[in-house]
Amino acid sequence: MTSSQDKVVIFDTTLRDGEQSPGATMTHDEKLEIAGLLDEMGVDIIEAGFPIASEGDFNAVSEISKNSVNSVICGLARAQIGDIDRCWEAVKHAAKPRIHTFIGTSPLHRAIPNLTKDEMAERIEQTVSHARNLCDNVQWSPMDATRTEFDYLCRTVEIAIKAGASTINIPDTVGYTAPRESAELIRRLIEMVPGADEVIFATHCHNDLGMATANSLAAVEAGARQIECTINGLGERAGNTALEEVVMAMKVRNDIMPFQTGIDTTKLMNISRRVASVSGFAVQFNKAIVGKNAFAHESGIHQDGMLKNAETFEIMRPEDVGLAGTSLPLGKHSGRAALRAKLEDLGFELGDNQLKDVFVRFKELADRKKEVFDDDLIALMRTSSDPANDHLKIVSLRVQCGTEGPQKADLVMSVDGIEHTTSQTGDGPVDATFNAVKALFPHGAKLQVYQVQAVTEGTDAQATVSVRMEEDDRIATGQSADTDTVVASAKAYVNALNRLIVRREKTGTDKAEISYKDVT
Ligand code: KIV
Ligand code: ZN
Secondary structure: OOOEEOOOEEEEEEEHHHOOOOOOOOOHHHHHHHHOOOHHHOOOOOEOOOHHHHHHHHHHHHHHHHOOOOOEEEEEEEEEHHHHHHHHHHOOOOEEEEEEEEEEOHHHHOOOOOHHHHHHHHHHHHHHHHHHHOOOEEEEEEEEEOOOOHHHHHHHHHHHHHHHEEEEEEEEEEOOOOOHHHHHHHHHHHOOOHHHHHHHHEEEOOOOOOHHHHHHHHHHOOOOOOEEOOOOOOOOOOOOOOOHHHHHHHHHHOOOOOOOOOOOOOHHHHHHHHHHHHOOOOOOOOOOOOOOOOOOOOOHHHHHHHHHHHHHOOOOOOOHHOOOOOOOEEOOOOHHHHHHHHHHHHOOOOOOOHHHHHHHHHHHHHHHHHOOOOOHHHHHHHOOOOHHOEEEEEEEEEEEOOOOOOOOEEEEEEOOOOEEEEEEEOOOOHHHHHHHHHHHHHOOOOEEEEEEEEEOOOOOOOOOEEEEEEEEEEEEEEEEEOOOOOHHHHHHHHHHHHHHHHHHHOOOOOOOOHHHHHOO
């Protein structure tokens, strides 16, 4: 990387477009933590939320703004004066605030607010000017740009530039474009729109056809200088462009994509794990850059080659993305200092009280499992110190299973501090356990997803279980890990219920009241 290379601004929208993904809702504290990690990693702009959507979003954006160090903090607002004012109220606390306002410009999107082309043009002029009167740094997006008539797109972009926007974002809202077309669109806009050379063009791609990374990089080659992306590609439907992919692509193939970013790539792995953990969206094993298998070389030929020369099969080093080299597992004789050091290596900074709690849980695990690997500790960290775990707690669980059904679960569970007991049967041990939880805490939430993964190899491996539950449009995920799959399942289920209870208590604040798609 040389300083003469053009800089590509990294705009992270994990906390807005990513968090909007059904089921990925994060708590206030989790949002703050992720924003801190993004800032530390060198993300130029953090889109922290959509302040008009709910009190919860507003508070998170305000708080992130107050705590920001280097990153610009951006809030999203529809093309409405009230939205823009609310957004400004939240981001104005940041050292470097930005307002991002948008409207859907394609024929399908224009039909929603039922505006003519001229009326929409006028709305763009008014709202961008209004935002610019509040904030020096304004970004404007024509939503569904890739399906907007080119002439009309040029017209609206020109209006936004004249009204004071300094960044023009071109979203491929439905993941419809392809690399050549993505490049062509940016190139033609830069060529044809008066004033285009005075602003930064951004690319914002969704991954519906699996082309988000390629489309973003193609746009950069054509002149875009801001990529909008999320950690792990989190986002609605098939997600957004993955930050780690575009950043590493420009780093590893700097010979053909000579652009620099300000990202400290050694922090990628840690932030990926945190986002997976707080969003409840596990990273697929073969995901580029941050997947569990991305640096694993299992086949004999690969291992032989790797031992002789790592470059045989590796185009980047695990350390470049923050993956510690092979490290020794901990065991039941490992002390608190060793645990702290290992957790720090894995990117977890713990206070003394947190360490105390994790150490107890680590000892319990080490008693059951001879070797505690990095992945075991990561799984352990996912389920510790979750304040949402307070209302319901599994006290004890005994499950009877075997070839003769039905299976039976004897459960003692504390509900707000009072212990209750039940025995329930079910179609399999997990079903019996969930029935027992439901008997002690009746609820109408539907189980949408139930996933089990082995953390490491061997029959004593821990299982991580993720569940997603839905109740009256509120979605909550829960996770847990244990060497006993049924226990992990019970704890994950209870974790999700606890989160739903917290959301119930906060209804009207935590729940999104307005979607960014309500454009009128
Ligand atoms: O995908 C999209 O169009 C968006 C806009 C709000 C920028 O996320
Ligand atoms: Zn989007």
